[in-house]
Amino acid sequence: MSNNMIKKAGGFEILNHWVLAISFFILAISGFGFLFHLEQVGSAFGGFNQMRDIHNWSGVVFAVSLFLTMFKYLTVALNFSADDMAWLGKAGGYFSKKAQMPPQDELNAGQKLLYIVVLLLGIAISVTGVIMWLRPEMADVNKWVLFSFLVHNIASDIFVIAIPIHIYLATLANPGTLRIMISGTVPVEWARKRHAKWVQKLGY
Amino acid sequence: MGRMSILVSPELCIGCRGCQTACKEWNQLSGVKTENRGSTENPPDLTPNTFNKIRYVELPSETNMVRWLFVSQRCMHCGDAGCMKICPAPGALFRTDEGAVAFDKDKCVGCKLCVTSCPFNVPRYDEKNKISKCHLCAERIANRLEPACTKTCPTGALRFGERDALLGLAQKAGYAKVYGQADLEGLGAMYAFMDAPKIYGMNENPAIPESVVFWDNVLRPLAYLGLAGAVAASLVHYVAFGPKKIEEGKKDE
Ligand code: HEM
Ligand code: SF4
Ligand code: SF4
Ligand code: SF4
Numbered sequence: 275m276s277n278n279m280i281k282k283a284g285g286f287e288i289l290n291h292w293v294l295a296i297s298f299f300i301l302a303i304s305g306f307g308f309l310f311h312l313e314q315v316g317s318a319f320g321g322f323n324q325m326r327d328i329h330n331w332s333g334v335v336f337a338v339s340l341f342l343t344m345f346k347y348l349t350v351a352l353n354f355s356a357d358d359m360a361w362l363g364k365a366g367g368y369f370s371k372k373a374q375m376p377p378q379d380e381l382n383a384g385q386k387l388l389y390i391v392v393l394l395l396g397i398a399i400s401v402t403g404v405i406m407w408l409r410p411e412m413a414d415v416n417k418w419v420l421f422s423f424l425v426h427n428i429a430s431d432i433f434v435i436a437i438p439i440h441i442y443l444a445t446l447a448n449p450g451t452l453r454i455m456i457s458g459t460v461p462v463e464w465a466r467k468r469h470a471k472w473v474q475k476l477g478y
Numbered sequence: 479m480g481r482m483s484i485l486v487s488p489e490l491c492i493g494c495r496g497c498q499t500a501c502k503e504w505n506q507l508s509g510v511k512t513e514n515r516g517s518t519e520n521p522p523d524l525t526p527n528t529f530n531k532i533r534y535v536e537l538p539s540e541t542n543m544v545r546w547l548f549v550s551q552r553c554m555h556c557g558d559a560g561c562m563k564i565c566p567a568p569g570a571l572f573r574t575d576e577g578a579v580a581f582d583k584d585k586c587v588g589c590k591l592c593v594t595s596c597p598f599n600v601p602r603y604d605e606k607n608k609i610s611k612c613h614l615c616a617e618r619i620a621n622r623l624e625p626a627c628t629k630t631c632p633t634g635a636l637r638f639g640e641r642d643a644l645l646g647l648a649q650k651a652g653y654a655k656v657y658g659q660a661d662l663e664g665l666g667a668m669y670a671f672m673d674a675p676k677i678y679g680m681n682e683n684p685a686i687p688e689s690v691v692f693w694d695n696v697l698r699p700l701a702y703l704g705l706a707g708a709v710a711a712s713l714v715h716y717v718a719f720g721p722k723k724i725e726e727g728k729k730d731e
Contacts, residue, residue, distance in 0.1 A: 309566070311567075325587075326567075371723075419590075419591070423690070427698070437708075439712060448721065
């Protein structure tokens with residue numbers, strides 16, 4: 275790492291992020307296949323029977339990967355400050371041409387929010403998925419499965435809205451961000467403008 | 479051929495269970511080991527190998543010590559079928575030209591969601607976790623034969639025919655209201671009840687679970703509308719505002 279570069283994500287975080295993203299895409303595509311009876315998607319997965327197995331096991335991978343994100347992101351995301359509220363009040367500066375934003379931590383307020391949303395939805399969608407999959411022996415199992423079906427679908431609807439926006443913000447909308455999930459490093463000056471409090475804490 | 483149905487007339491049923499046997503024979507379903515539960519009703523419920531059965535209801539009263547009701551239970555071949563609505567596997571459950579709700583075990587993925595969405599608790603699972611239920615003898619009726627169960631019935635308690643003709647028949651026999659006439663866009667198994675349906679062990683107002691209807695009407699379309707909307711909003715934002723520019727010097731404190 276050269277002097278003017280700063281490490282924002284380690285190898286483990288980068289790898290885990292792509293495991294999370296790829297398992298998510300498999301889940302979303304096969305999920306749409308089930309939702310809308312898309313025959314081509316079914317054949318791409320080797321038939322609907324096999325697609326069900328792949329969907330369920332990708333869900334396990336997704337859940338484990340999500341669990342592993344907590345070590346890095348949870349404490350950062352839960353630490354919501356007045357600066358974060360101000361940042362959200364200005365909608366992250368995404369709707370004004372000259373952004374003048376309150377200083378941000380390692381994750382900005384929007385990223386914190388995304389993390390919390392993804393974590394909560396991820397837990398909900400995983401638990402309900404397992405209930406539908408295994409139909410545990412219990413009284414009123416049908417009611418639990420129906421409830422799980424409802425929650426699973428609400429969560430997936432929010433996911434397919436939130437994730438494209440996340441991808442947009444991490445690529446086109448914020449040039450230079452994507453390298454965090456490729457090399458893990460960003461220029462100090464780039465980071466200072468976006469994560470001033472974090473850069474200061476690191477002593478740059 | 480119009481929509482075909484079964485008309486069940488419990489008042490004509492003598493509880494012989496010929497229909498149960500005929501169904502097993504035609505569909506090559508093995509027997510189910512049961513136990514004596516103090517009733518001739520047997521087995522106690524539908525099973526993967528029991529597509530139909532006679533429910534026995536004993537209603538002793540002062541005027542009639544031995545009022546027995548025999549009610550044939552099976553898949554109702556609902557006009558608006560909860561099982562078909564929720565099923566994620568295309569072709570696993572399908573509607574035949576005659577209006578039956580039939581199934582294809584090869585296409586069934588064994589998720590059992592249809593069980594939760596059926597208003598009549600009908601679908602069962604075989605040992606491979608594949609759906610198993612009455613299919614209105616889809617192959618027989620496609621070949622202009624009547625189902626095995628109705629063909630066997632010696633009393634006319636089970637009748638098969640065009641739905642409208644059966645409704646006319648029931649009306650002529652004095653049943654102003656037929657159970658299943660309008661419920662769920664009309665059931666493919668209708669009942670000529672003399673009393674309130676619940677006495678016969680039937681739900682007064684059968685309905686697909688509200689959460690499934692909500693999912694079908696709102697959550698399912700929202701999946702692609704939401705996805706498309708999020709992608710479109712991102713593109714519009716990119717065109718309108720472009721990538722974020724943070725002005726030099728203003729940001730750092
Ligand atoms: C092609 C797809 C994706 C790209 C290009 C992408 C890109 C990125 C980048 C660059 C970051 C680092 C942001 C930072 O540290 O400042 C990040 C973080 C994150 N990503 Fe993704 N991502 C993608 C898909 C996904 C998916 C599918 C999920 C979850 C289902 C996800 C969940 C997260 C989470 C929870 C974080 C941490 C919080 C945050 O930075 O907002 N990502 N992503
Ligand atoms: S009775 Fe149940 S299994 Fe039969 S068609 Fe209606 S919803 Fe489907
Ligand atoms: S168990 Fe089979 S028939 Fe029932 S909903 Fe699932 S795929 Fe469809
Ligand atoms: S219609 Fe055929 S499959 Fe259905 S109960 Fe009668 S005999 Fe069995």
